[in-house]
Amino acid sequence: MLYVASHGIRGAGNGNNDSLEVAGKPAPDFTLESLEGKNIQLSSYKGQAVLLNFWATWCGPCKIEMPWFVELQKEYGPQGLQIVGVAMDDASKEDIAKFVKEMGVNYPILIGKEAVGNDYGGVNVLPTTYFIDRDGRIVAREFGLQSRSLFVDNIKKALAQGRSVQAQK
DSSP states (O other), X not given: OHHHXXXXXXXXXXXXXXXXXXXXXXXXXXXXXXXXXXXEEGGGGTXXXXXXXXXXXXXHHHHHHHHHHHHHHHHHGGGTEEEEEEEOSSOOHHHHHHHHHHHTOOSOEEEOXXXXXXXXXXXXXXXXXXXXXXXXXXXXXXXSOOOHXXXXXXXXXXXXXXXXXXXXX
16 A cells, blocks of 8 residues: 555656556546535536546545645636546545535535546545546646646646637537
């Protein structure tokens, strides 16, 4: 377990070969339940850039990132970014909702399933974040806590690639 965590964090964010393996591939589609009880399909965000963050309530680095994501959703949402959080822990829906409210989260939180994590190559390190362009293709993947500036760079890449919903009309 320590090997997986240190290996994932050690190589993340530096254009490592692992990130290159997923870049350009379609993001696996899924449907998960939101905290509000609605079924949300990832492909419903096509035309928007998506920051897909796998996290857990017990994850210390996740707690550091979440306020950044709140700010980034406010800043880049009007440009076509949608942040989506996927809770990958065993906490109850009520406990996750309480945690999310305390953190002031302003983006959808979905209840994760192991099968979805497996579709993304297994979520062995939390947080794990995918940046998906407007056409539903993965631009980058980051393991563990990264710098806010790296997230901004990847968001800008995701926003710049693919066609927006407005451009398709």
